[in-house]
Amino acid sequence: MEQCGHILLSAPIARLGDQVMASCIINQNCSHLVTEWRIVWKLEPELHPRERQQHLPNGTLQSTITLPHLNHSRVLLSCCLHWGNSLQILDQAELQAGYPPIAPHNLSCIMNLTINSLICQWEPGPDTHLSTSFTLKSFKSQDQCQTQKDSIPDCVPEDGQSHCSIPRRHLQLYQDMSIWVQARNALGTSISPKLCLAPMDVVKLEPPTLWALEPSPGVAPPQPGCLRLRWETWKPSLYIEQKCELRHQPRLGEAGWDLVSALPARTPEHELCGLLPSTAYTLQMRCTRWPLPGHWSEWSPSLELITAQRAPIVRLDTWWRQRQLDPQTVAVQLFWKPIALEEDSGQIQGYLVSRRPSDQAGAEPTLCDTTELNCTFQLPPEAREVLLQAYNTAGSSHPTPVVFLESRGPPLGRLHAIARDPHSLWVGWEPPSPPPQGYVIEWGLSPPSPNGSPMTWRLEHDGSIAGTLLQENIRPFQLYEITVTPLYQDTKGPSQHVYAYSQEMAPSHGPELHLRHIGKTWAQLEWVPEAPELGKSPFTHYTIFWTNTQDQSFSTVLNASTHSFVLRGLEPSSLYHVHLMAASQAGATNSTILTLMTLALEESELHIILGLFGLLVLLICLCGAAQFCCRPSRKYSLWPSVPDPARSSLGSWVPTIAAEDIFQLPSLRDPGMPPITKITVLEEEEKKPGPWESNDGSGTGSLSTLVQAYVLQGDPRVPSTQPQPQSGNSDQVLYVQVLGSPTGPGPEHYLRCDSTQPLLEGLTPSPKSYENLWFQTSPLGAPEPLVPHPEDDSIFEPLLDFPLLQGLRVSGAEGLGGF
Structure with missing residues (x-):
């Protein structure tokens, strides 16, 4: 596939950002395959689709791509075909982009007589991203480089360097020459500004060598603060007129260089004065061609000299x-x-x-x-x-x-000293009269140290002062003896002494703790305060700590004037550990630990305590039982409750009727059924009928047994519409029986129970009008009692408005016999 096509570029090297065009030519023997394949351009690492594809008259196929902006300094362009699932490369070409070279600048040259060469250097400018070559060009000239004479061979520096040397054999040291630098790459050429110079005008000499001038017998030694030195110029430059500069600075300290200029090179000696006496100085020198142009040499190696001394002042x-x-x-x-x-x-x-x-x-x-x-x-x-x-x-x-003066002057008054900090002492006094001319203060350790260090002293020339601060040779926690002597015109006063610590220390040990008395729950402690020690800070307070066998700790703080203390609240027959801590401003120290045991209780005391404890337990039990029995919820579970009829409320006493406890009875107004709705039997016993009971058996049958029950007429689920008095006692029992027929003729029977409580102050057949609704209200407002008719053959009269029967829960009717 590589023989099927090749790439043609409009320009293999272009400026960055310029447009580049490329064509891929497919050979004639491969052009028939292109109809099935797709031509793709690849500019690493991106793929670019074809832009234009055409058949040329010679039978070849051409695909063209235009890159509007080339932003890569170096990139590979490939012409490819999709063949199956792979990408086949037909041809590749490298594209380069960059910038034309910038003219070099800062061209300068120095004539080095050591290597006999003219060394020129320059700054090449910014990177062009292309291979750029630099060439140093020059020629000999006249009339200040206006006329060109002989050319000088070009000087080509090594790669990456920006300097080049022209050998001495191509130079005329005193003849002008024109020098420039040429930069060239694939996009163009640029040259630096031309430099016109004579090699000797840019000569740079080697630095001289400095020496100290040795004293000679016929020459006086240097004055205090002066130095004498000499130098030796570089031998190849002996024929050149020069001038030199000398600089110096103290070897110690941060002072800068001081410059001494215009030293003639032909007088190789110099005396430098105005310096500090007995001080080491560093000196350096450099030289240049003078009065003709030239470059300064480098600074010479340093020379160190010490100035002459002067008599002490x-x-x-x-x-x-x-x-x-x-x-x-x-x-x-x-x-x-x-x-x-x-x-x-x-x-x-x-x-x-x-x-x-x-x-x-x-x-x-x-x-x-x-x-x-x-x-x-x-x-x-x-x-x-x-x-x-x-x-x-x-x-x-x-x-x-x-x-040596005699001691005949007046003494000082009230000499005292105090420590300001661990490293200083303030000593003060009252000046005598007349005031002295000065004072001598001496201080040192007391007693003197074994190494025999001398006393430190100071002379104060101001006789009006009344104190001074001593900071020299003061160490913490030391006792110092201070002596002050006044000085007068022709005599001195007697010396006064005072002792002071530079810093007081904490006491070395605390007072010893003693047990004076002890009881069952208390212990009296005492201690003897230590005598004041010199250099020890006095006690400011005490702290007593005591701990029992359960590791429970207690403490108390006492002032320094207290010398005894009583521990209270201790447990009998118990072991305690006690110790005393004495504190001062400089620190604290602990005394020895005192162990003590309190006394045990006697047998009689133990019996008394146990008896009191038993009484307390019994009293608590009685109070609990009384509270338990007096509670309303518990009282009637032990004995029956006798209600107070005057404050009874049957509606609040009877519990709420549950749905499953209610059973239907025929209405009391049904003539074919007994008038009893529900009967609850509380107690049944044999009893003779009273005088108020009826013996008529036509309506009631034989009542040989007193049935203590109550009868509710009407539906017990229907709430009463009449107001009922409320009572605070909800635990009430039966106290009345009502017998009667709602429909049949006959007298009503109102029966009283066996309760011993009085029923409304008498055996009245009915309650008062304010206790029930026995009395009906007449249209005129007067109450009309429902008096039973003697001819009624019914046992009961309808008592629908009786308040005690409303909401009554009736059960246990089987005890009524024939009812």
Whole structure:
């Protein structure tokens, strides 16, 4: 298939974004297959359908595609055919896109005499996405590059480099030449601006070499703050006129470079002054062609020198201590501190203490020569003055006289000291009168440390102050002895001492806890407070903790003035662990643990407690039984309840009628049936008929047995329309029987039960009018009683309005016999 076609491109290399056209030519021997196959163009990785396809006169088939915007710098274009289920490639062509080269810029050249070449460099510009070549072109010229003379071979840099060197053999060092850079790729060519120069005008020399100028016998040493140095120029540049620059900076610190310019190269020595004495400096130098044009050389390697010293310019503050060894000798311990008077006062290498003789003005015997800040020597008792000097290689400071004053001045008042923080102490006093010229403050550990560290001291020149803060050599939790001595014009005052801790510590141990008394439920504790310790913070409060065997903890806080405490609420015959914690502002500490056991109860006390407990249980049981029995729901389950008829309410006493308990009886008004609707028998016993009972057996038969029942006339499910009095007692029993016939003639019978309760204050046949509806209301408003007719042969009269019979639940009629 590869021999069937080939691709023709309008341009294999184009600008990015330009239009590109391509044609795929199918050979004559393969064109008959194209009718069955479909030509597809593939521009990786996308497929493009054919745009135009035509048959050429020579019998070949041509498919053309147009890419409107080529956005790939390098891409592969393929002409393909769909053959079956696969894609067959007929031909491939590579497309490239990019930009024309930008003219190079920043072209510069340097004549390097070390390699004898003219080195030129440039900036190539942005990437073109195409292979771009650079060429350095030049020619010799005259009249400031207006006339071209001899050409110079092109210089082609290596790939990826933007500099090139023209050898010395192609150059005329003092003749002008024109130089430019040409950039070329497939889309075009560009050149940089031309540079006109003579090689020696762009020469760059090598840096000189710096040396320290050694002192010579005939030359005086450098002054303090000065340096002497020399340099050696590069040998190939000896014939070139040059000028040099020198820069310097202190080796230590953050100071910048200071520049010294216009140093002639033909005078290779220089003295640099105005520097700090006894200070190390770093120096560097560079040179250039002068007065003709040229480039500065690189900075030379660094040279380090130390400036000359100067005699110390200091003030020496002094203090001393004297001790009589014997009648002819006094031991003196002299202290001093140097105070610089100027910024560059000179480095001190040592101190010299000498005695000024009284009879000779010239000789000064040396007492001490040391690098320390103190010295011990011996003097005769009559010696009152010595001299102190600081020195170095450049000389000595002005002598400082030290006069041993006698203590004849007034003392200080109320000297005191207090710690401000763990690393400082404030010492104060009341200035004496007249005020002194200054004070000497000394402080150190008390007692002195075993390593024998000296006392720290300070001289205060202001005599009006009343205190000062000591921050030097102060450590926490240490006891310091502080001494203050006032200084006057020709004398001094007596020294005053005070002791102070830099920071107080917590007490080392707490007071010991003791048991004084103990009982069954209490224990009295006491303790003896510790004596105050120097450097220990005093106690501010106590805390007592006690724990029982069940790991229950209790505590209480007491003030520091309390020395005893009583533990209450303890359990008899129980074990307790007690300890005391003493606290201060610096911390807290615990005392030893005290273990104690409370006393046990006696046998009589135990019996009393058990008896009281039994009585309490019995009382609780009686109260519970009384409450149980007095409850209304429980009372009548143990004995019957006798109701109060005056407050009875039968409707509230009778339970709600269930549907399954109701059975149909003929109406009481039916003449063929007995008038009884429902009968409930509560109690039955043999009894003689009373005088109020009827013995007529025509209507009732034989009533040999008193039936304690009640009879409800009418339908018990029909609620009463008459008002009924309400009563708070719902547990009521039968107290009346009503016998009668609703239809037959005869007297009605109102029977009373065996209740012992009085029935409405008498044996009246009917209740009062305010208790039932026995009395009917007449049209005139007067009540009309329903009096039974003596001729009625019926036992009962209809009592439909009797309130006690409304809603009555009747059962147990079998006890009525013939009723």
